[in-house]
Amino acid sequence: MVITRSGLVLGATAVTLTTIAVTSLGIHSQGQALFKESPKELVDEVWQIIQRQYVDGTFNQVDWQAVRKKYLNKSYGNKQEAYKSIREMLKLLDDPYTRFMDPEEFKNMQVDTSGELTGIGIQIGLDEKTKKLTVISPIEDTPAAKAGVLAKDIITKINGKSTEGMDTNQAVSLIRGEAGTKVKLTVLRGKEQKEFVIARAKIEIHPVKFSQQKTPVGNVGYIRLNQFSANAGKEMQNAIKDLEKKQVAGYILDLRGNPGGLLFSSVEIARMWMNKGTIVSTKDRKGEPEREVASGKALTDKPLVVLVDKGSASASEILSGAFQDNKRAIIVGSQTFGKGLVQSVRPLDDGSGMAVTIAKYFTPNGRDINKHGIDPDVKAELTDKQRQELWLRGRDTLGTMKDIQFVKAVEVLGKQIAATGTTRAEK
Structure with a gap:
């Protein structure tokens, strides 16, 4: 998951399903000149960032001071040698999400989420x-x-x-x-x-697709969210407002296969559905929590079911966890991916960059979902063959009565509608 307006890496580029905070995107010419004279400066810059920010104060039981001494005692003939040492140094932390990016890799990390991307998807x-x-x-x-x-x-x-x-x-x-x-x-x-x-x-990439679906329980608003990009919140707002005008009886929010995205986008979207309650909290190495809460400006209070699967990760898990703990929605599907780490992505003085794990996030009830994920309230599992058939048919089947998990979501939503007495519009 990414906290940056410069975006989430998509297409053929990689995303590690953690929260990424870009703290600065400026490249300092003075630092650049210094690096040309001494690649060792870059090695020390990376060491200092880990020293100040890494989520585990024991550095995963690594003597970080000894690491600094070892790598600053080395001689570096060029920046490639420095890059190699930096990667070796970070590998000692045994954290695949704390990593170094050379200038080209760092540029890829900053691909705009709303743009057209080249890759395989x-x-x-x-x-x-x-x-x-x-x-x-x-x-x-x-x-x-x-x-x-x-x-x-x-x-x-x-x-x-x-x-x-x-x-x-x-x-x-x-x-x-x-x-x-x-x-x-x-x-x-x-x-x-x-x-x-x-x-x-x-x-x-179009983050939001929505439609009104006629179902056995009445007209249902179906919203599919593919990723939490910078414009996902605005598109979600438009979808809810449009479906409210159609007087749908309830909603199914489909987060299946949604790998995450921007943290501020997940919080923004949660506030459209929740009038009160905590959305997510994070804790850094000092254990100091920060919370995001609802703002009392929900766009609808109608019954809501959320569809998830093992491809739902990071921001999808934040949103699902917020709804589940606040009893705002019933979660249907299979166990989610399980990624609850927060990263900060930092530019370095030569145009390269690094990502460092700085915190963990927790659901409102304090659940740490890292490596486990969100357990659905109602299980609706698919075999690999069923999943492949579903995704290959894609737009023709998802969110229809030919979609097994959607059918289960409709069944669950129908019980909610009956319990709340929500009007079933038949337009």
């Missing part, structure tokens, strides 16, 4: 338990989704090259490329190995 990260390169989610209606790539697929090879020991930045450089060119992904799904040859394309 997957979001990837390192699984924190296995350290395997894992598909967080294929983005709807993209080459990867149409090819049949699924959330939780483990990428074992890219164009025949093993991903063992590969970080997300290295994977990105192999996956991305010009529109029209192809990339071959070898993935492990359970015990089955699959190969996908996927043509890269320009991808335009």
